[in-house]
Amino acid sequence: MPDTAAYLSKNMREDVLVSLKTGFWIRGKLESFDRHLNLILGDAEELIVDKGERKSIRLGKRVLVRGDMVVAISMPKEVKE
Amino acid sequence: MPDTAAYLSKNMREDVLVSLKTGFWIRGKLESFDRHLNLILGDAEELIVDKGERKSIRLGKRVLVRGDMVVAISMPKEVKE
Amino acid sequence: MPDTAAYLSKNMREDVLVSLKTGFWIRGKLESFDRHLNLILGDAEELIVDKGERKSIRLGKRVLVRGDMVVAISMPKEVKE
Amino acid sequence: MPDTAAYLSKNMREDVLVSLKTGFWIRGKLESFDRHLNLILGDAEELIVDKGERKSIRLGKRVLVRGDMVVAISMPKEVKE
Amino acid sequence: MPDTAAYLSKNMREDVLVSLKTGFWIRGKLESFDRHLNLILGDAEELIVDKGERKSIRLGKRVLVRGDMVVAISMPKEVKE
Amino acid sequence: MPDTAAYLSKNMREDVLVSLKTGFWIRGKLESFDRHLNLILGDAEELIVDKGERKSIRLGKRVLVRGDMVVAISMPKEVKE
Amino acid sequence: MPDTAAYLSKNMREDVLVSLKTGFWIRGKLESFDRHLNLILGDAEELIVDKGERKSIRLGKRVLVRGDMVVAISMPKEVKE
Numbered sequence: 001m002p003d004t005a006a007y008l009s010k011n012m013r014e015d016v017l018v019s020l021k022t023g024f025w026i027r028g029k030l031e032s033f034d035r036h037l038n039l040i041l042g043d044a045e046e047l048i049v050d051k052g053e054r055k056s057i058r059l060g061k062r063v064l065v066r067g068d069m070v071v072a073i074s075m076p077k078e079v080k081e
Numbered sequence: 082m083p084d085t086a087a088y089l090s091k092n093m094r095e096d097v098l099v100s101l102k103t104g105f106w107i108r109g110k111l112e113s114f115d116r117h118l119n120l121i122l123g124d125a126e127e128l129i130v131d132k133g134e135r136k137s138i139r140l141g142k143r144v145l146v147r148g149d150m151v152v153a154i155s156m157p158k159e160v161k162e
Numbered sequence: 163m164p165d166t167a168a169y170l171s172k173n174m175r176e177d178v179l180v181s182l183k184t185g186f187w188i189r190g191k192l193e194s195f196d197r198h199l200n201l202i203l204g205d206a207e208e209l210i211v212d213k214g215e216r217k218s219i220r221l222g223k224r225v226l227v228r229g230d231m232v233v234a235i236s237m238p239k240e241v242k243e
Numbered sequence: 244m245p246d247t248a249a250y251l252s253k254n255m256r257e258d259v260l261v262s263l264k265t266g267f268w269i270r271g272k273l274e275s276f277d278r279h280l281n282l283i284l285g286d287a288e289e290l291i292v293d294k295g296e297r298k299s300i301r302l303g304k305r306v307l308v309r310g311d312m313v314v315a316i317s318m319p320k321e322v323k324e
Numbered sequence: 325m326p327d328t329a330a331y332l333s334k335n336m337r338e339d340v341l342v343s344l345k346t347g348f349w350i351r352g353k354l355e356s357f358d359r360h361l362n363l364i365l366g367d368a369e370e371l372i373v374d375k376g377e378r379k380s381i382r383l384g385k386r387v388l389v390r391g392d393m394v395v396a397i398s399m400p401k402e403v404k405e
Numbered sequence: 406m407p408d409t410a411a412y413l414s415k416n417m418r419e420d421v422l423v424s425l426k427t428g429f430w431i432r433g434k435l436e437s438f439d440r441h442l443n444l445i446l447g448d449a450e451e452l453i454v455d456k457g458e459r460k461s462i463r464l465g466k467r468v469l470v471r472g473d474m475v476v477a478i479s480m481p482k483e484v485k486e
Numbered sequence: 487m488p489d490t491a492a493y494l495s496k497n498m499r500e501d502v503l504v505s506l507k508t509g510f511w512i513r514g515k516l517e518s519f520d521r522h523l524n525l526i527l528g529d530a531e532e533l534i535v536d537k538g539e540r541k542s543i544r545l546g547k548r549v550l551v552r553g554d555m556v557v558a559i560s561m562p563k564e565v566k567e
Contacts, residue, residue, distance in 0.1 A: 003518035007526050007550055017546070021508070021555075022102070022152055032084035037552065040088050044155070060098070063155040064088055066118065066148075067552075069102075071508055074530065074549040103183070103233055113165035121169050125236070141179070144236040145169055147199065147229075150183075184264070184314055194246035202250050206317065222260070225317040226250055228280065228310075231264075265345070265395055275327035283331050287398070303341070306398040307331055309361065309391075312345075346426070346476055356408035364412050368479065384422070387479040388412055390442065390472075393426075427507070427557055437489035445493050449560065465503070468560040469493055471523065471553075474507075 037067030118148030361391030442472030
């Protein structure tokens with residue numbers, strides 16, 4: 001998983017947006033990852049759409065996300081709202 | 082899974098909030114874990130939302146949660162209600 | 163799976179409550195387990211909620227539950243109804 | 244899978260009730276099994292509940308059930324209807 | 325998978341009924357299988373129930389069915405309609 | 406996977422009909438496959454039924470289909486519409 | 487996975503259309519892939535159909551898509567709208 005690791009390493013301590021198999025999104029600072037794509041995100045929040053309105057729920061200082069549940073990881077910084 | 086183990090080790094005997102593939106959440110004291118993310122939680126309770134109201138169901142002195150069912154593990158302590 | 167095995171060994175011949183991926187619960191005496199968390203439960207019964215009412219269905223003297231289907235195993239003894 | 248094999252060996256040529264991930268149940272005489280819990284059942288029938296009524300559909304002299312689809316295997320003999 | 329292979333070998337060139345995880349059934353002549361239970365069926369047809377009526381859709385001279393999708397394989401010959 | 410490979414090799418550059426776990430069907434010329442049943446199909450189109458009407462959507466000159474998503478592969482040539 | 491790698495290598499820096507198990511489609515420039523079909527796509531956007539209308543949501547400069555979630559990868563360039 002060379003390029004994947006390279007991609008994630010370049011994004012360390014950056015805000016990333018993780019889409020999960022459950023249909024939810026989690027945004028947080030990428031603090032660490034391993035070869036199974038288990039992720040540790042700092043100052044993480046869950047992004048939900050509730051009756052058409054975007055809301056975020058704080059998940060705490062650090063969250064461990066299991067790699068098996070990850071669909072995609074993107075860099076929200078370049079995403080223009 | 083170096084960082085994941087380091088993260089969990091730092092949280093031993095702390096309250097953690099585990100989100101499961103079933104859509105439920107379990108809160109309990111992290112007593113042990115293994116490399117498959119099988120977790121043993123102490124004084125565990127299941128958190129459900131029933132008709133918009135938050136409820137908790139006690140699950141007993143100790144609960145073993147299979148790692149394969151874990152979506153994310155977070156530290157509720159820093160989560161401000 | 164050291165701690166998991168230790169946890170289960172301590173609970174041998176005790177009543178355990180097993181939550182399954184199918185959404186059902188099975189209660190029975192823990193008679194044996196293996197490293198895949200395949201379980202053999204004695205005097206097992208399935209716990210269901212039927213129109214808000216708790217019911218149990220006897221499953222026979224012994225039931226083998228496949229580990230892959232297990233979500234969580236808890237000790238009902240300490241669960242105060 | 245020592246105990247699991249021991250448990251199944253004791254039940255050879257006995258009627259067993261197999262609950263599947265599909266939500267169906269199959270009843271038949273346990274003729275053989277392997278370490279993946281692939282089962283061969285003799286004189287098997289599928290048990291369904293149709294508008295509250297229990298029905299059984301004959302599946303033929305022998306049926307091979309894939310282990311990956313098994314949720315639980317129990318001994319109906321001791322199950323009092 | 326000794327017995328499973330023995331069972332399937334005995335049924336070579338016989339009509340078998342394969343139930344799939346998708347909920348469909350495929351009937352065809354067992355032409356070959358491998359240890360993953362990948363099957364090749366000859367003159368295969370898909371059996372569906374459409375508004376209570378049994379229908380069959382021809383699938384062609386030969387169909388390869390992925391073993392991972394198989395729930396059960398039975399011998400329709402002995403199934404009395 | 407000897408016979409499966411033999412079966413697919415005989416069908417190289419033939420039109421095949423691939424049923425997917427998503428419930429969709431893709432038809433295309435079999436250009437290559439590997440032991441995981443990853444397939445490359447040429448001039449592929451997706452077959453859907455929209456309000457009872459059969460429609461096809463062109464997917465481009467070449468499509469790679471992941472083997473893990475394949476339910477069955479059949480030879481439409483012998484399927485009489 | 488020889489041909490699959492060859493196919494993807496030929497499409498480096500080309501626009502590809504990736505269909506995911508979640509039912510969504512992501513379009514982007516193929517920047518890298520590995521043997522698990524983990525993909526890195528540049529200038530990626532998610533394609534959705536909202537009340538019959540095709541919309542796209544920008545996902546940022548680079549997106550990592552987990553191979554396990556991929557259903558199919560096609561070359562939209564040859565797809566005539």
